[in-house]
Amino acid sequence: xxxxxxxxxxxxxxxxxxxxxxxxxxxxxxxxxxxxxxxxxxxxxxxxxxxxxxxxxxxxxxxxxxxxxxxxxxxxxxxxxxxxxxxxxxxxxxxxxxxxxxxxxxxxxxxxxxxxxxxxxxxxxxxxxxxxxxxxxxxxxxxxxxxxxxxxxxxxxxxxxxxxxxxxxxxxxxxxxxxxxxxxxxxxxxxxxxxxxxxxxxxxxxxxxxxxxxxxxxxxxxxxxxxxxxxxxxxxxxxxxxxxxxxxxxxxxxxxxxxxxxxxxxxxxxxxxxxxxxxxxxxxxxxxxxxxxxx
Numbered sequence: 001x002x003x004x005x006x007x008x009x010x011x012x013x014x015x016x017x018x019x020x021x022x023x024x025x026x027x028x029x030x031x032x033x034x035x036x037x038x039x040x041x042x043x044x045x046x047x048x049x050x051x052x053x054x055x056x057x058x059x060x061x062x063x064x065x066x067x068x069x070x071x072x073x074x075x076x077x078x079x080x081x082x083x084x085x086x087x088x089x090x091x092x093x094x095x096x097x098x099x100x101x102x103x104x105x106x107x108x109x110x111x112x113x114x115x116x117x118x119x120x121x122x123x124x125x126x127x128x129x130x131x132x133x134x135x136x137x138x139x140x141x142x143x144x145x146x147x148x149x150x151x152x153x154x155x156x157x158x159x160x161x162x163x164x165x166x167x168x169x170x171x172x173x174x175x176x177x178x179x180x181x182x183x184x185x186x187x188x189x190x191x192x193x194x195x196x197x198x199x200x201x202x203x204x205x206x207x208x209x210x211x212x213x214x215x216x217x218x219x220x221x222x223x224x225x226x227x228x229x230x231x232x233x234x235x236x237x238x239x240x241x242x243x244x245x246x247x248x249x250x251x252x253x254x255x256x257x258x259x260x261x262x263x264x265x266x267x268x269x270x271x272x273x274x275x276x277x278x279x280x281x282x283x284x285x286x287x288x289x290x291x292x293x294x295x
Contacts, residue, residue, distance in 0.1 A: 048078045052101060059095040062113055062231055063193075063200060066224030073098045079110060095200075098221060107206035107214045109221065115198040117241035118233075121166060123248055129163040135252045136177065155181045161189070161211075164251050171195075171233040172222070175251055176211075187211055192250050195227045196235050198243075199250065 051057045051074070053067035059075070067073045074082070079097040080090045091112065099108035137157045144154040161176035171194040179186040187208040193200040202222060206214045227233070 048074055048081060050074050050078070057096065059111060059113070061228060062095060062195070063225060063227045065096070065098065065221070065226075067098065068221075068224070070101055071098060071221070072101050083110075106210060107204065109218065110203045110205060112201045112203070113198055114201060117198060117243040118196055118236050119194055119199055119243040119250065120246055121168070121171065121194065123246045124166045124168060127164045127166065127248060129160060132164060132248055132251050133157070133160060139253065153182045155179055155186075161187050164247070166247060173247055173250060190251075191222065193222075193225060193227075194233045195231050196233055196240060197231060200227075
């Protein structure tokens with residue numbers, strides 16, 4: 001529910017929705033540059049269709065984004081090919097990947113659409129950062145029990161890198177979690193762009209030490225994002241499908257929060273394990289240089 005490219009120096013898994021996100025929040029996001037992955041893709045005969053800026057790129061019939069000079073965008077097919085090349089499972093809801101054209105660039109953004117309906121923002125003034133953080137910590141500890149049984153590294157939630165904040169002008173929800181696993185610092189930076197029929201996830205994949213430098217570019221790129229006419233949050237009409245949870249649950253894991261309330265969390269531990277395995281193998285592989293074996 002990342003990311004997701006990617007958990008050890010930074011771990012994330014690109015299942016942006018539900019239970020997987022709640023668990024992968026304890027992971028950071030890291031990877032080699034998308035340019036390096038493209039080079040490897042060419043070596044393996046895997047074509048990636050890039051749109052090089054300046055241009056406008058469409059994400060199906062959902063949205064579009066301005067791609068400035070010095071950046072490139074690939075759609076759903078290219079995004080999934082790159083993630084698979086990084087040995088990441090794909091969720092099928094990936095709609096785009098945006099990255100600098102510089103092959104030495106060490107960050108990128110993955111876009112995924114969650115077709116969950118219209119998320120009401122009536123909780124915007126009631127986002128209790130302490131309560132949300134406790135929920136994430138509790139979920140992480142439950143997942144840690146399974147990790148210990150399997151001999152896997154546990155994760156510790158250190159706190160907010162950036163507490164949840166909602167922008168009423170853009171209808172964007174942003175937060176970042178700081179965590180630690182095996183002595184390595186992990187940061188997971190999340191943005192949710194609310195639309196009429198669902199939520200677009202814009203996951204920034206970057207190493208923790210380079211997050212501050214990448215954020216101004218990331219924010220500038222998101223300023224060029226827009227839902228297509230008829231898909232915008234402001235265009236909600238009576239009778240439209242409404243999501244079963246609100247802003248706080250988007251942070252704590254969306255569908256996973258609903259499952260937890262229904263007492264289903266323990267029954268879904270296999271999904272938690274899948275999230276952790278998919279996230280866990282990539283940090284050192286992606287940012288550490290050589291290939292790492294995956295358990």
